[in-house]
Amino acid sequence: MATVTDMTAPTRDEAKAFARRRVIFAIVLVAIVLVLPFIPPFTGQDYQRFLVTGALMAAYAVAFDFTAGYIDIVNFGLAAFIGLGAYTSGLLAVDYGISPWIGMVAGAFVAGVVGLLTGMLTLRLRGMYAAVMAWFVGLALMGLVRNVPEITRGSLGLSTPQLLNTSDNLPYYYVIVALLLITIGVLMMVIRSKVGLAFRAIGQNLAAAKASGINPTRYLVINFTLSCAFAGLLGGFYAHYYGILTPDVMATSHTVEILAVAYIGGRGTLWGPAVIAFPLMVITGLLQAQLASMPGLELVLYGLLLILVMVFRPSGFAGMVTSLSNRLWPAPAEAPTASRPTP
């Protein structure tokens, strides 16, 4: 009956209201992120450093979620691609005096090319194989960096020039927030495009996607390459923010940390991981500072949180926000959020 469909289908007004709410939500979030360093206690240098770490982690988690959340391939070697970008940019600056800004783009390019090659090799394999192969490629890259100390200075660490001529954390914060917004913006645009539609089709049902004429490997490789390129770009920031690079940046534990943030934030949403990274990294930083006598406690809590989320709230923080907002403002039947049904 007509009345029934009218009740469930979203009317144009409802959909408009929903879209407006999302835009407002996004603007409020960005505004909070922008003014955060001026609100006590975030005015202190310590806290601002936590905020930089938070924004950096947020951007990593977004790049990770782009693969994990949309095409269901866990890039278990993401940290190695971050390290690849970092070392490219760092070495260009140290050996050839090239500006870190150009170095960052070069880092993104190199990480993207290696990501493309890795993807072409591994993404023909099935889910689990691809994840584990990405891990091994990451380990091999780390081994490579460690084994050519003549070039990379190995575990001694490569000191890299700073991105900006200041030791103040505030300018760095705005640079990394800009990078974070670029990362989210570009990846969101890709997700909304036709290519993104193919990603979601592949992630949700590979057989059906194939049947509708999508060449899965091609799209998987596009996705993987993009994610790796952004990881390389952010690695460039890492190199020129901390000023020291060791192969540990490429370690598996670093990937696991990013993965934990992405899943706690809620996979397949991009904004969930980005938002949750800030409080998580601030708390981590505080714990590290307060509990120097108990190293590793923050990581234990991290791991426990990841386990709890996986077992009890598979949709993560984003899922909780979505269900809360749906309760406050009953959503149109087909909720046009970016979030996918939880796995």
Add this chain to the structure above:
Amino acid sequence: MTTTPAAAPAPTNLRRVPLAKRFLTLTWMIIGLMVAALVVFAFVQPSITVDTLVTGGMWALMAAGLALVFGVMNISNFAHGEFFMIGSLVAYFVFTPIQNAMLDDPSGTTLLKIFGPFAGMIAAVAVGFLVGAVLEVVLFRRLRKVSKDQWVMNTFLLTAGLSVVLVNGDQLIFGTDFRGVSRYWDVPPVRIIGTSVSVDRIAAFVIAIVTILAFSAFLRRSQTGRAMRAVAQDEAGAQMAGISLNRIFIITMGLSSALAALAGAALLWLYPSSPTVGQQPLQLAWFVVILAGLGNVQGAIIGAFIVSMLQTLSVYYIGVGWVDVLPTLFLILILLFKPSGLFGSEVKGVWEQ
């Protein structure tokens, strides 16, 4: 399921393939090459053969456990190395008092000297089994209820979190110190094929072989082992035949972690216990499992020796640091030609789609 732990029934048309053709496949050529290399090195550089066999046996224990949980429960366990760590920790805390007692009283019974180390290993196996069983009940059973579609990947992520908790929990409680023993059996090394081999190495190899044989006998002959293979092939069918899934899952998880813990305990003299001691065994075990084909226990045992040989050769001729790099290139090459691994079947299972 595509792969069954142990004893995958041979396809019926296998007999019609000429014998020569059957063994001219890439898989058999690699196995033949490895056996030939082992024999050649036994004369040229015997320590390579010895190292390959000793560590290979232990990686076989690790990889067999990893393949078993994958085959039966479809769990891709990233925390498998932490069971190795737990095993080495337990063995350390059980064996050190025994060792001290022997040092205090050197005239002590020879019985203690011979069987002391076994106490540490048995304790490690018991604790390993218990930890695995508890994790199944507390974590995986719950996850099984909420996660259906992406079970394999979710277990991978869950165990990644578990690994972080266990590694850092170990560090929090016991610190970053290395806790090891210089040797288990305080007797002079034995000369075999022109090289001196410590008794600990021989013991590690013998323990590995005995355990592997006992383990495959268990899978093939015992009622529980058969039930495990049945679950691996078809969960619903096994349930219909009156097999309790929960019981099988507890035993499988327990066995898998007990094998890893045994490897950790038996290699305590080579890998002193520390929070991150499980990382390399974990990587190698995964490496073996991917090389052999996910969930294939028999393949994993053979693959472990292949990987151990690659590892030993890279250490001997290129340098310790390249252990991660060269075998990975080899693996990529293998997967280019055989995407399901050396022993994997080409039939797609539910978990792979």
